Amino acid sequence: MxxxxxxxxxxxxxxxxxxxxxxxxxxxxxxxxxxxxxxxxxxxxxxxxxxxxxxxxxxxxxxxxxxxxxxxxxxxxxxxGSLARRETLLGQFDAAATELLFLGMTTEELAHRIQKANGREGQAR
Amino acid sequence: MxxxxxxxxxxxxxxxxxxxxxxxxxxxxxxxxxxxxxxxxxxxxxxxxxxxxxxxxxxxxxxxxxxxxxxxxxxxxxxxGSLARRETLLGQFDAAATELLFLGMTTEELAHRIQKANGREGQAR
DNA sequence: TAAGTGTACTAAGGCACATGGTACAGTCTT
DNA sequence: AAGACTGTACCATGTGCCTTAGTACACTTA
Missing domain, CATH: 1.10.10.10 (Winged helix-like DNA-binding domain superfamily/Winged helix DNA-binding domain)
Structure with a gap:
């Protein structure tokens, strides 16, 4: 588990x-x-x-x-899902993205990473 | 501050x-x-x-x-920046992205959000 | 009836956090 | 040389959260 x-x-x-x-x-x-x-x-x-x-x-x-x-x-x-949870997640997402960009990653690299995450999610229809 | x-x-x-x-x-x-x-x-x-x-x-x-x-x-x-910090951030990024996709957001919406984050970052050249 | 479910307490201990205080080595200004 | 500022390193203390252990009650299912 x-x-x-x-x-x-x-x-x-x-x-x-x-x-x-x-x-x-x-x-x-x-x-x-x-x-x-x-x-x-x-x-x-x-x-x-x-x-x-x-x-x-x-x-x-x-x-x-x-x-x-x-x-x-x-x-x-x-x-x-609650709205509060969604807001929390968006905050975490933005903070991580901003800092990763600062550290030298490109928007393309992050976008590609989202594609892979989209593959993992929802394998259950 | x-x-x-x-x-x-x-x-x-x-x-x-x-x-x-x-x-x-x-x-x-x-x-x-x-x-x-x-x-x-x-x-x-x-x-x-x-x-x-x-x-x-x-x-x-x-x-x-x-x-x-x-x-x-x-x-x-x-x-x-340390590699450990980078790994931590990537983990947070992926987790947030996966869950937001589960909650109904699209890859396009998240990608657009990264663009805005890219605007905020690095205003100091 | 009995077993399994969530739920609600109370008491106790452990541990991280935060504070207050003191002290020392190094740098800079006067 | 002296004083004021820097980071750094302790120690002792109190507080609050986390976790455990135990007990109890209402509800559902076999």
Whole structure:
């Protein structure tokens, strides 16, 4: 599924968030698919269920999953992302692009990189 | 110069790093220009000099500034960025691009955004 | 009924961050 | 030579977030 890095400065629940988000964005987890339960994922990653709960809670607020009490958590659709998440991403995108241009990369190189990213995304139709 | 956000989850020294990096990347601080001293910047931002010191130390390791004991710290040139920093940026760029494409943005929209970023960058020749 | 689901608490410990203080070596101005 | 400025290096302290552990409750499903 994905792995944790305890040497990373970022908190575990952030790594869980990014790991799940990545699986959904790349199509490894498709829309409507059931995610592992809080306790199950906690057991797999050998961490506390509370930490998983925190990650799920945040992902739900970002629009990446919805939850039904007693049934479980499920991956949301593409159009369900929050505006706040989109703004955050655009900020990260612009900052990275500006700095990479400063470091000598060309607009063509970055544009080509987007093409490759477009290939990775949405392999799930 | 730039401002701190105490409600932000990121540590202060990270915000200082990003603030200075942004000023250098956008040309507001040019190559070879002297940066404010550790104590001066600490006074301006109303924080501890140790925190500034930590930010400067990290920026030097990233290749964004060089320092001369007794004289001060100075903005480095474009070609002095570390490879590690470049790899970090490329990772952030790809991740943001992939997720934005998932959320419905087109490659053309992102490419156009890079053009605008290219306008902001390097206004200092 | 029993097992599995999300959710909500509380208590405790660990760790990074930030502060305050002191000190030293080097550079520059006077 | 003296003083003011630079970066740098400690140490001790407090705070807040993260993480764990444990318990409990409402709901769904087999």
């Amino acid at each position: 994905f792995s944790l890095n305890y040497r990373d400065a970022r908190p575990i629940y952030e790594q869980v968030k990014e790991g799940l988000r990545r699986l959904m964005v790349t199509g490894a987890i498709q829309m409507g698919e059931k995610l592992p339960s809080v306790r199950a994922l906690a057991g797999t990653l050998a961490i506390n269920p509370n930490t998983i709960q925190r990650a799920y809670e945040a992902l739900e607020q970002e629009g990446y999953l919805y939850t039904i009490v007693g049934k479980g958590s499920f991956a949301a659709g593409k159009g369900d | 730039f401002s701190l956000n105490y409600r932000d989850a990121r540590p202060i020294y990270e915000q200082v790093k990003e603030g200075l990096r942004r000023l250098m990347v956008t040309g507001a601080i040019q190559m070879g220009e002297k940066l404010p001293s550790v104590r001066a910047l600490a006074g301006t931002l109303a924080i501890n000099p140790n925190t500034i010191q930590r930010a400067y130390e990290a920026l030097e390791q990233e290749g964004y500034l060089y320092t001369i004991v007794g004289k001060g710290s100075f903005a480095a040139g474009k070609g002095d």
